[in-house]
Amino acid sequence: MDNKRRKFLKIAGLSAIAGIGAPAALNMLMKGNVQASSPHGHGDDHGGGHEEAKGHGAHHGEVKQGKRYGLVIDVHKFNQTPGLAQKCISACHDTFNVPDIGNKKDEVKWIWEEPYTHAFPEHSHYKRNTELHHLSFLVTCNHCDDPPCVRACPTQATFKNEDGIVMMDFHRCIGCRFCMAACPYGSRSFNWRDPRGMKDGKPFIKKVNPEFPTRMRGVVEKCNFCAGLLKKGLLPKCVEATGDTKAMVFGDLNDPASEVSKVLKSHFTIQRKPALGTKPSVFYII
Amino acid sequence: MYDGAKIIPGLIIFVVLSTFAIWYGAGDAKQVPKPEKPVGYTNCVKPTDFMRQSHMTLLNQWRDEVIREGKREQVEAGGKMYEKSLQNGCMHCHTSKEKFCDVCHSYASVTPYCWDCHMSAKKIKGLEEAI
Numbered sequence: 001m002d003n004k005r006r007k008f009l010k011i012a013g014l015s016a017i018a019g020i021g022a023p024a025a026l027n028m029l030m031k032g033n034v035q036a037s038s039p040h041g042h043g044d045d046h047g048g049g050h051e052e053a054k055g056h057g058a059h060h061g062e063v064k065q066g067k068r069y070g071l072v073i074d075v076h077k078f079n080q081t082p083g084l085a086q087k088c089i090s091a092c093h094d095t096f097n098v099p100d101i102g103n104k105k106d107e108v109k110w111i112w113e114e115p116y117t118h119a120f121p122e123h124s125h126y127k128r129n130t131e132l133h134h135l136s137f138l139v140t141c142n143h144c145d146d147p148p149c150v151r152a153c154p155t156q157a158t159f160k161n162e163d164g165i166v167m168m169d170f171h172r173c174i175g176c177r178f179c180m181a182a183c184p185y186g187s188r189s190f191n192w193r194d195p196r197g198m199k200d201g202k203p204f205i206k207k208v209n210p211e212f213p214t215r216m217r218g219v220v221e222k223c224n225f226c227a228g229l230l231k232k233g234l235l236p237k238c239v240e241a242t243g244d245t246k247a248m249v250f251g252d253l254n255d256p257a258s259e260v261s262k263v264l265k266s267h268f269t270i271q272r273k274p275a276l277g278t279k280p281s282v283f284y285i286i
Numbered sequence: 287m288y289d290g291a292k293i294i295p296g297l298i299i300f301v302v303l304s305t306f307a308i309w310y311g312a313g314d315a316k317q318v319p320k321p322e323k324p325v326g327y328t329n330c331v332k333p334t335d336f337m338r339q340s341h342m343t344l345l346n347q348w349r350d351e352v353i354r355e356g357k358r359e360q361v362e363a364g365g366k367m368y369e370k371s372l373q374n375g376c377m378h379c380h381t382s383k384e385k386f387c388d389v390c391h392s393y394a395s396v397t398p399y400c401w402d403c404h405m406s407a408k409k410i411k412g413l414e415e416a417i
Contacts, residue, residue: 161356169353170403196413208410211374216402231358 068145068164069225070253070281071239072263073138077247084247085113085138091241092223097214099195099204108189110223111140111238119284122273132286138248140238141166141187141223142272142280152182158220164253164281165225175218184276188222191215253281319393321386324379329364331375342398345372372404381407 078085092098092111099108113136117124120137147166149158157172158179180188194217195204205214215221226236234240239250251258269283287293330337332344348370351357360367361375369375380386383406391398401409 159354161354163356167353169349171349203413205413208405208413210405210407210410213373213403213405216399227356228352228358231356 066162066164066254068253068281069143069230070164070251070260070283071140071225071236072249072260072267072269072283072285074247074249074285075135075137076285077242077245078138079135081245081247084242084245085136088138088238088241088248089113091237094207095209095226095237096212096224097195097205097209098221099191099193099214100206101193101204102199102202106192108191108195108221110189110221111138113137114139119272120270122275123270137284138238139185139187139272140282141225142185142278142282143223143225144281145279146277148182148184148276148278149179149188152178154178161227163227163230165227165230166222167224167227168220168222170213170215170219170221173219175220177220179220184273184278185280188220191217191219191221193217316393319389321389322382323386324381327364327379330379331361331363331368345376345400348375372400377406384408 089111093100093109096110098110101107115136116128116132119139143164143166145164147158147160150160150166153159154176155172155174157169157174159167159169161167175190177190180186180190193204195214197204208214226234229236235250239248242248249260249263251260253260253264255261263285264283267285269285271280271283274280332340337344352370358370360369362368368378377383383401387406405413
């Protein structure tokens, strides 16, 4: 009797484990663990598993079709022209009513300068020529091909548009800051304070551009590659600010005849944190 | 009826009190709001009736088209082209939020959150004067 019961319990236990585990295991096998690194957003599963297999850690592998805007930043030209970086930053921040809060903690920025070790931690080592360590690098949203922020956003407030630009729909942002945690470049800023507010009688937005709204408190913001201007056939404000110096070259990376493609072909360029597989669209000539 | 002397006056008091809001304001009809129409423009992007009822739907639709689908082409009204934008489109003609938008919104007691981010000319001036 005892023996029988023991057998019965064993079989029952085993079948329970098999019953619970098998569908989950099958699911994982079928989907190839899509959620973990799907190039698409939430719930957008078409071909996700397939592309994932190809895109695994490969930087030269698949190339997305259609337009893909990108930017090449020539660091030497920036450092040969003092004040140029600042000019780019103000051109951007003035256009988009980016508030200047005045302290590092609440800071909001779309484009800013970083030292070499911060911009390129993977490329940093002791024996790097000292010149590099004294340079500053303009950094902004990389408009990645596989943007982690888009995957993290629970409301699809941030998404990738048809031109490869990672856009923000401020209307939809609930301020959860998941995207900020997901972005490996720190390209996103949270409005801790009301950007229309002021401190010591000084408003955070010095000069309001009436053609663009401000944000409200509790919203995340970042560079949008001047998507509206691009549609009008204009260049992004930062690129426009560099003028004839060619310190920044902007264009369609998927068009072999575009100026960026030519610059990329003829120069050695690096990306920020390429090993993460986000495939940034901003390149640096160093 | 038992206790009729209490119930009937009680009912009357109840009816009077519960309809207080109706008879208190009787004969004192509020003016229907008259938002100030822009001078020199005859046509809006959609018929007035549609705009009166569904301008918010149109604004949401524009927002999704512009931001999500990248359809930023302009819309036509009375031979003129306008941007699909609250600040650069609508307020190109309806220049005053206070004299146009707010008139109906405060009458209907709605507070749309457009103005948390979008700005009226007056607001911009206010922000700039604070410098």
